[in-house]
Amino acid sequence: MSNRYFAVLGALALFACSEPAATPETVDSADTQSTVSGLQVDVSYHTLENGLRIVLSEDHSVPTATVAVYYGVGFRNEPRNRTGFAHLFEHLMFQGSENLPKGDFDSLIYGAGGVNNGSTRFDFTNYFEVVPSNALEAIIWAEGDRMRAPIIDQEVLENQQGVVTNEVLVNVINQPYGGWIWIDLPMLANENWHNAHNFYGDLTDLQNADLADVQSFFDTYYAPNNAVIAVVGSFDSDETLAWIEREFGSIPASEPAPPIDISEPRQEEEKFGEMYDRLAPQPALGFGYHMPERGSPEYYAMAVLDQILVQGDDSLLTQRIVNEEGYASGVFGGINLLGNMYNYNGPMLWSVGMIHDDAYSDEEIMATVDSVIEGLRTEPISSEQLDRAITKLRSEFYDIVDSSSRFGLADLLASFALFDDDPSRFNRIEQGFDQVTPELVLATAQEYLRPTNRSVLRVIPDPDGTMSENPSGNGE
Amino acid sequence: MLKSSLKLIAIGAACVSMSAAQAQQSQQPVIGPAPSFELPDTRTIQLDNGLEATFIDFGLAPKVNISIQVLAGNVFDGEHTYLADIVAGMMEEGAAGETSEDIARAFASMGGDMNVGVGMHTTNFSANVLSEFGPDAIRRMATIIQQPDFPESEFDRLLQNQIRNMTVARSQAGPLATEAYVGLLYGTEHPYGEGLPDVGEMDSFSMDLVRQFHADYFGAARTRIYIAGRFDQSAMEAAIRDAFADWDTGPDTAVPPAAIRPGPVVRLINREGAPQTTIRLGFPAPEIGTDEAISMTVMNALLGGSFTSRLTRNLREDKGWTYSPGSGITNRVGSSYWTFNADIVTEHTVEAFSEIFDEIQTLQLNAPDDAEATGMRNWLSGIFILQNASTGGLIGQISSRDFFGLPDDYLETYVDRINSVSNDDISSAAADYLPLNDMVLVVVGDLDTIEDGIRAFPQLADAEFITDSE
Numbered sequence: 001m002s003n004r005y006f007a008v009l010g011a012l013a014l015f016a017c018s019e020p021a022a023t024p025e026t027v028d029s030a031d032t033q034s035t036v037s038g039l040q041v042d043v044s045y046h047t048l049e050n051g052l053r054i055v056l057s058e059d060h061s062v063p064t065a066t067v068a069v070y071y072g073v074g075f076r077n078e079p080r081n082r083t084g085f086a087h088l089f090e091h092l093m094f095q096g097s098e099n100l101p102k103g104d105f106d107s108l109i110y111g112a113g114g115v116n117n118g119s120t121r122f123d124f125t126n127y128f129e130v131v132p133s134n135a136l137e138a139i140i141w142a143e144g145d146r147m148r149a150p151i152i153d154q155e156v157l158e159n160q161q162g163v164v165t166n167e168v169l170v171n172v173i174n175q176p177y178g179g180w181i182w183i184d185l186p187m188l189a190n191e192n193w194h195n196a197h198n199f200y201g202d203l204t205d206l207q208n209a210d211l212a213d214v215q216s217f218f219d220t221y222y223a224p225n226n227a228v229i230a231v232v233g234s235f236d237s238d239e240t241l242a243w244i245e246r247e248f249g250s251i252p253a254s255e256p257a258p259p260i261d262i263s264e265p266r267q268e269e270e271k272f273g274e275m276y277d278r279l280a281p282q283p284a285l286g287f288g289y290h291m292p293e294r295g296s297p298e299y300y301a302m303a304v305l306d307q308i309l310v311q312g313d314d315s316l317l318t319q320r321i322v323n324e325e326g327y328a329s330g331v332f333g334g335i336n337l338l339g340n341m342y343n344y345n346g347p348m349l350w351s352v353g354m355i356h357d358d359a360y361s362d363e364e365i366m367a368t369v370d371s372v373i374e375g376l377r378t379e380p381i382s383s384e385q386l387d388r389a390i391t392k393l394r395s396e397f398y399d400i401v402d403s404s405s406r407f408g409l410a411d412l413l414a415s416f417a418l419f420d421d422d423p424s425r426f427n428r429i430e431q432g433f434d435q436v437t438p439e440l441v442l443a444t445a446q447e448y449l450r451p452t453n454r455s456v457l458r459v460i461p462d463p464d465g466t467m468s469e470n471p472s473g474n475g476e
Numbered sequence: 477m478l479k480s481s482l483k484l485i486a487i488g489a490a491c492v493s494m495s496a497a498q499a500q501q502s503q504q505p506v507i508g509p510a511p512s513f514e515l516p517d518t519r520t521i522q523l524d525n526g527l528e529a530t531f532i533d534f535g536l537a538p539k540v541n542i543s544i545q546v547l548a549g550n551v552f553d554g555e556h557t558y559l560a561d562i563v564a565g566m567m568e569e570g571a572a573g574e575t576s577e578d579i580a581r582a583f584a585s586m587g588g589d590m591n592v593g594v595g596m597h598t599t600n601f602s603a604n605v606l607s608e609f610g611p612d613a614i615r616r617m618a619t620i621i622q623q624p625d626f627p628e629s630e631f632d633r634l635l636q637n638q639i640r641n642m643t644v645a646r647s648q649a650g651p652l653a654t655e656a657y658v659g660l661l662y663g664t665e666h667p668y669g670e671g672l673p674d675v676g677e678m679d680s681f682s683m684d685l686v687r688q689f690h691a692d693y694f695g696a697a698r699t700r701i702y703i704a705g706r707f708d709q710s711a712m713e714a715a716i717r718d719a720f721a722d723w724d725t726g727p728d729t730a731v732p733p734a735a736i737r738p739g740p741v742v743r744l745i746n747r748e749g750a751p752q753t754t755i756r757l758g759f760p761a762p763e764i765g766t767d768e769a770i771s772m773t774v775m776n777a778l779l780g781g782s783f784t785s786r787l788t789r790n791l792r793e794d795k796g797w798t799y800s801p802g803s804g805i806t807n808r809v810g811s812s813y814w815t816f817n818a819d820i821v822t823e824h825t826v827e828a829f830s831e832i833f834d835e836i837q838t839l840q841l842n843a844p845d846d847a848e849a850t851g852m853r854n855w856l857s858g859i860f861i862l863q864n865a866s867t868g869g870l871i872g873q874i875s876s877r878d879f880f881g882l883p884d885d886y887l888e889t890y891v892d893r894i895n896s897v898s899n900d901d902i903s904s905a906a907a908d909y910l911p912l913n914d915m916v917l918v919v920v921g922d923l924d925t926i927e928d929g930i931r932a933f934p935q936l937a938d939a940e941f942i943t944d945s946e
Contacts, residue, residue, distance in 0.1 A: 039537060061536060062865040063511035099504065103789065110784040111851035112507050113858010132513075132858050137505040162796020162821070169751045170799050170819040176647045234511075243505075281647045282640060312589045313568075313580035323576060326633035329640050355644060357636070388585045395587030395606055398537035404866030 027297050027435050028428040038430030039398060043413060043423050044237055050253045051225025054244055055413045055423045056237045059406070064114075065136040065233035068128040068410040069143050070418050073221035075122050075199035076262050076346060082209055084201015087120040088164050089217050093127060094118065095156040097142075098149035102156065105142055112138065115405075121338055122195075123345040124418055130405045133234045137243050143229065144247030147222065152214050161206055168200050176279035180459050181286040181353040182337045188273040189288045189455035194262045195347050223254035230414035230423070232406045264290060264347040271455040276462035280355075284459035285362050287369070288349035289448055291335060300432040301444035302350060303341055305376065306334055307389035310352050311396075314388070316372050317352065325368060328354040340400065342412050342429070345419040349455075350448075362458050376445040380438035390433045397429060510854075513861045515887055518874065521713060525725045526697025529716050530878075532704035532870050539587070540610040540705035540712070541867035544601040544617055545875060548693035550667050551596050551731050551809075556685060557673040558638050563689045564592040564599050565634040570625040579620065586613055590620070596668070597731065597809070597879060604867070607707045611715035618719030621694065631683050642673050649747060649754035649819070649920045656743045657756035657918040661813055666734045668808055695726010702875055704867035736760045736811040739916040740939035744930070746923040752798075753825040753921030757832065758815035759910055764807045765882045767893075768905065772814065774897040775905040776803055778852045779839055780816050786835050787816065795831070797824040807880065814909065822922050826929030833912055833935055840907040843899040852902075857891045913938060 046054040078085040096102035109116045114131030127146070129139050172178035183200055190196035229248070231240055267290055277284075292298035310317050310333040317331045333352035335341040356365060381389075400408035409426075416425040447453075460467065516534045523529075553559045568590070569576045583590045586609035593600045601621060605613045645651040655671025662669030699720075703712050738760055747754075762768035780787040780803030791798050801818035820828045843849075863869050864887070877886045912935040919930060923943070931941065 059536065062861065063513055064861055064865065103784070103793065106784045107851055108504075110782060110855040111847075113510060113854045113856075113861070115783075115859060115862065130862060132510050132861060134508045134510055138507050141505050159793065159796040163792055163799055166752065166797065166819065166821055167799040169821065174649060174750060174752050174819070176644065279647050281643045312584050314577065314584040314589075319577055319580070322637075323630075323633075326636065329637035355640065357640070388581065391587045391606070392584055395539065395604075398539055398606075399604065402535055402537045402539065402866065404862055404864075404869050 027300065028295055028425055028432040038394070039401065040427050041401070041409065043426065045417065045423050046241060048224065048245060048249055050249065050251060051223075052244075052248050052251075053228040053417045053421070054241065055228065055230040055417050056240060057230075057232045057409065057413060058235065058237055059232065060234045062404075063133045063234045064130055064406070065133045065139075065231060065235050066128065066130045066406040066410045067136070067139050067143060068126055068230045068232075068407070068414045069147070070124045070126045070228045070230070070414040071222055072124060072226040072257070072418055073217075074120060074124050075197075076194040077221065077257070077260060078197075078199070079213070079217075080193065080197075081205060082213055083198050083205045084164070084168075085205070085209055085213060085217065086125060087199070087201065088160060088206055088209060089214065090118050090120045090125050090127075091160040091164055092152045092156065092214060093146060093150055093222075095160065096151045097145040098151065099145045100142055101151070105146065108138060108142055109135075114139070121344065122199075122348075124343075124415065126411070126414070128407060128410065130407065136231070136235050136240065140229075140231075140240070140243045141247050144244075144251070147224065147227065147248065148251045150218070150222075152211070152218075154211060157209070157211060157214065161209065164201070164206055165203055168203065168206075172200060174279075176277060176281065177284055177355065177459060178277075180275065180277070180284060180457065181351055184273070184275055185286050185288050185351055185455065185457045186349060188271055188457050189267075189290065189349055190264055190347060192262060192264055192347070194260055195264060219254065220257050224248055224251050225253040226257055228414045228417040230410045230417065232410040232413065262346045267453045267455075270451050272457075273455065274458040274460055276467045277459050278462050278465045280459055280461045281463075282355050283358050283362075283461060284353065284355045285365055285456070286351060286353035286459075287366070287454055287456040288351035289450075289453045291348045291350055292444065292448055294345065294348070295432070297435060297440055298444045298448065301436050301440045302448060303335065303393055303433070304386065304389045304436050304441055305445060305449065306341070306350060307392045308376070308381065308385060309372070310334065312392060317369065320368060320372050321354065321365070327360045327365070328356045330354065343415040345415075358461070362456070366456060370451065373445070373449050376441070377449055380442045383438065386436065386438055386441065390436065393433050394430060510857065513864075515864055516870065519709070521716075523696065523717065523721055525721065525723055527699050527701070527720050527723065529701040529703065529713070530874060531709050531712065532702065532867070532874065533706070533709070534870055535705045535867050538607045538706055539604055539867075540607045540613075540703060540707040541604045541871060542602060542610065542613055542617065543702040543704075543871045543875065544621065545598040545700050545702070546601070546621065546694055547597065547698040547731075548599045548689070549595045549597040550670075552689070552693050552729070553667050553670070556681060557667070557670045557677060558642065559681065559685060559689055560594045560599055562634055562638055562681060563686050564594050565637070566626050566631065566686050567620055567624040567690075568592055569630040569634070570627050571620040572623045573625070574619075576630075579616065582616055583613070585609075588613075590617060604705075607705060610703070610707045611711050614712065614715040615719050618723075621699075622720075622723050624690065626683065626687060626690075628683050631686070635678060635681055638673075639678050642675075642678070645672055646675070649750065649752070652745060653754045653756045653817075653918050653920045656745060656920075657758070657815070657916065660739075660741050660743060660916045660918065661736055661758070661760070662734055663737065666732065668734045692727055692729065696720060696723040697725045697728070699726075700875065700878060702871040704870050731809045734808065734811060736808075736813060737916075738911075738914045740914050740936065741942070742917045742919070742930070742936055742939045743942040743944075744923055744927055745918070745920040745944055747920050748922060748924075750920070750922045751822055752819040753822055753919060753926055754817075754819050755920075756815055756817050756918040758813050758916050759914065761805050761812040761814040761909055763810065763812050764880050765886070768908070769805075769812065770893045771897050771901040771905040772805060772909060774849070774852055774856065774894060775839070775902045775909075776805055776814060777856055778844060778848065778902060779803060779835065779906065782852065782855055784851065784855075786839070787832060790831050790835060791818065791820070791828055795824065795828070797821050797828050809880075822925050825921060825926045829930060829933060833933065836906060836910050836912060839903060840910065841903070843903045846899060849899040849902060853895050853897065856894045860891055860894075915939075
């Protein structure tokens with residue numbers, strides 16, 4: 001193997017030293033290795049001289065390969081007067097590159113029998129392809145061309161401003177309950193602008209974006225030292241590594257992106273918000289609590305509380321609100337509604353939402369919620385409850401790995417490489433579940449399920465649009 | 477450090493100097509022959525009472541995906557739209573003395589939920605559990621399906637849930653458009669043409685209707701079980717035989733026959749001030765399993781059914797008027813239909829129709845060139861692997877083959893048949909099955925802005941127009 005790559009162990013040691021001093025205990029870090037248990041995937045990890053991190057994981061059960069390129073830029077990084085820009089930029093990266101003019105990138109992938117997509121989240125922007133294995137080399141070449149020399153001009157900028165505007169219209173503005181729980185609730189709950197702005201974008205901000213913004217954003221964030229490429233599936237690791245080095249190795253690194261402070265203060269008072277919705281036929285209620293630090297013992301305990309409270313038919317809020325009280329058809333929620341509990345890196349909410357009959361007030365509903373949650377804050381859960389929650393967590397985790405596209409595995413490997421410089425963290429997730437005890441769940445509920453750590457957002461039907469001038473609505 | 481590799485063509489001053497290190501790299505690598513892909517082996521057993529079970533060995537994780545499909549979907553709702561959904565919901569409320577909470581906890585302890593999904597044709601009981609619990613999951617599902625308690629105390633709550641779901645659906649442009657569209661295709665007297673229950677329709681539902689539906693449409697010969705994943709096949713077979721062998725065969729009621737109606741007909745639904753227009757535009761299509769249906773599949777991918785399709789490139793990537801346009805084929809027993817759908821910004825809706833009609837006419841008159849057509853054939857061949865690369869995907873593909881009575885080798889020969897569709901076949905499919913003068917069209921949007929423009933199209937000159945407010 002070429003000496004251009006750092007060995008896996010070196011990267012892990014670096015991660016262990018690079019944790020900020022203020023970070024609480026991490027239970028799934030490399031140095032807390034106990035006996036290896038649960039599902040293990042083979043991971044090889046390399047870093048090119050220009051800083052590009054590479055994660056490879058072979059699995060030959062189906063002759064496809066999944067390529068995922070992750071850039072360390074997301075909603076939290078976008079400029080203040082350019083809400084929605086990270087997502088708009090993601091669209092622009094599909095508009096052609098030096099050797100693949102507009103449309104040719106998609107034709108290459110589709111013509112090979114594959115699919116591709118991209119997405120923008122709080123802490124990353126990703127681009128991924130799933131192709132029959134014979135197309136892997138060509139896809140790596142195409143992603144290299146896109147990182148090196150995308151072509152973005154005024155015409156494609158205007159075209160994608162139109163497409164993104166239509167995306168916001170169809171997903172938010174022309175929909176009842178549009179962005180309520182995934183845009184508006186984080187805006188209410190968070191204090192720090194980086195976490196608390198409308199990340200889908202004000203339509204005016206989207207329209208104001210110009211090529212100077214594009215250049216600046218690309219220069220700052222789209223460089224190999226701010227990126228990870230993960231390849232998962234049926235391929236030869238040595239050969240694939242050589243292809244990646246050939247196509248990406250000469251792309252120069254950029255200055256590291258300026259750090260931003262994304263911290264949130266400890267919430268000390270319960271917050272309330274309301275918004276009016278011209279299209280909604282019934283009221284909705286959502287609430288969110290700030291999460292413990294990712295990877296901490298309390299984080300895994302919150303994952304257990306999530307399972308106990310809202311995941312699945314047996315969950316306490318479903319049983320109480322849907323089955324006993326019956327004023328909602330369903331209760332949904334979780335950690336990181338735009339992804340899963342693993343693929344984020346910063347302040348995050350555990351959120352719950354429901355559409356409910358208008359005969360019930362939000363005060364009545366929150367009283368019911370409190371009666372369920374207070375139980376978990378006063379008495380330890382039984383070992384049977386804990387075992388059931390961990391079984392559900394484990395099963396859900398396996399489903400991520402077993403998706404037909406293998407994207408779930410690529411996503412977690414790339415995320416852990418990007419956030420932690422440690423993709424093998426994947427193999428220690430189950431260890432995190434296993435250290436949760438009823439006492440830890442109780443302590444976690446007492447601190448993190450405090451009403452004063454909570455924000456509550458109501459959606460009020462406003463069929464005639466007469467109430468919509470309210471400033472706490474989303475203005476859309 | 478500024479990277480200069482981003483080209484800003486429109487700004488004259490922003491010229492680009494590429495360093496030696498950034499010079500064009502290698503040429504595009506050649507894509508070699510596609511890898512061979514074989515579907516996993518399956519084995520099917522049939523019990524004396526007619527129930528069939530298929531075992532599919534596939535996957536990495538120690539999980540087993542169980543799907544029990546009963547020929548008791550919405551197509552048997554009769555005049556009571558959503559009745560099958562309420563029956564399914566009531567079946568989850570308790571069985572053989574166990575409550576819904578007992579059942580939910582039992583499945584959670586196995587690492588999954590049991591979900592009941594009601595489709596047009598079947599009601600599907602599914603559970604994806606850790607493999608060691610597979611036989612236990614089968615036994616519990618068998619109890620729920622054969623011995624539901626139907627506790628009356630839960631009926632009103634479930635009915636209200638469905639009324640709430642209907643109310644929310646009626647506030648969304650998409651479900652409204654689809655309801656109107658299937659109503660034009662099949663007429664609202666057949667369940668194929670019923671998108672949503674009418675407001676007030678469900679008020680007359682009763683527990684008697686629920687019990688009658690279960691008696692009429694549940695039984696062993698109406699049921700197929702699919703098991704996919706990593707599991708102990710003999711233990712799962714024994715569990716199925718043990719749990720289902722004594723079940724009655726059940727009534728022999730077939731799907732009620734339906735006639736599909738071509739246009740020309742246009743329904744306009746006003747959504748005052750809507751920023752986008754939601755459209756459903758379509759035609760009857762050849763039945764699944766025919767040669768014409770395979771040609772139609774390739775035509776669909778090229779015209780509107782893939783991201784690289786002509787309509788997506790035109791309306792989205794060239795014009796920026798819509799986010800996620802698409803087309804597809806829906807299969808029913810004895811009929812099928814092709815639909816193009818999109819949410820188009822209101823101000824460009826009329827122009828968009830002009831583009832849509834032009835794209836269809838162009839394809840009807842000119843065979844696509846080989847690069848484009850081969851790309852589409854390759855895409856369909858490649859995604860066939862992806863469609864069959866999960867336990868859920870395999871169950872979907874195999875159960876659909878079985879439901880429509882397609883040949884045993886339908887999936888094995890699919891890629892070859894896709895590749896045998898010629899470029900001319902693609903144009904012929906568009907010409908034969910997308911006759912613009914006979915289209916079925918639903919438009920939900922701000923009619924003040926768009927109605928006059930739509931009515932002026934010559935393709936709609938002979939169409940019956942139906943206009944209503946939302």
